[in-house]
Amino acid sequence: MSKQNLLLGESGEKIAVDFLQKHGYKILAKNYKTKLGEIDIVALDKDTFCFIEVKTRTSLLRGLPCEAVSKIKQRQIAKTALSFLKEKNLLDKKARFDVVSVVYSGEEPQLDLIKDAFDLDPSYAY
Numbered sequence: 001m002s003k004q005n006l007l008l009g010e011s012g013e014k015i016a017v018d019f020l021q022k023h024g025y026k027i028l029a030k031n032y033k034t035k036l037g038e039i040d041i042v043a044l045d046k047d048t049f050c051f052i053e054v055k056t057r058t059s060l061l062r063g064l065p066c067e068a069v070s071k072i073k074q075r076q077i078a079k080t081a082l083s084f085l086k087e088k089n090l091l092d093k094k095a096r097f098d099v100v101s102v103v104y105s106g107e108e109p110q111l112d113l114i115k116d117a118f119d120l121d122p123s124y125a126y
Helices: 003-022 071-087
Strands: 026-034 037-045 048-057 094-103 110-118
Touching: 003 026, 003 037, 003 048, 003 094, 003 110, 026 071, 037 071, 048 071, 071 094
Parallel strands: 048 094
Antiparallel strands: 026 037, 037 048, 094 110
8 A cells, every 4th residue: 555545544534533523432442453454443432332444535536435345344344343342341232333434525525424334244243
């Protein structure tokens, strides 16, 4: 990944954190990493643990940012989320997967929050 893309992604994640906090999310972790993968943001929305993928674009030429969360990426996020929940002894808590799309077009970035963007693959049930 190019340095420019890394900086774009970091910028999108910072904007997403601010956006989520303004919408009542409590940020628990940023860039949570395990050997299984990485989750951009782990947050609490009321009583639900949210595992949030942030996708950032400078245009829509390659489609909406959220469309880049492939099935493979979803499985990786799910495995990492289960690892987080097991590590923290939270398997009995509610959890969901959200996606934040950030598009830099014009003066202000456009953000879109998709709650429950995808479900846990049944093969990863605990």
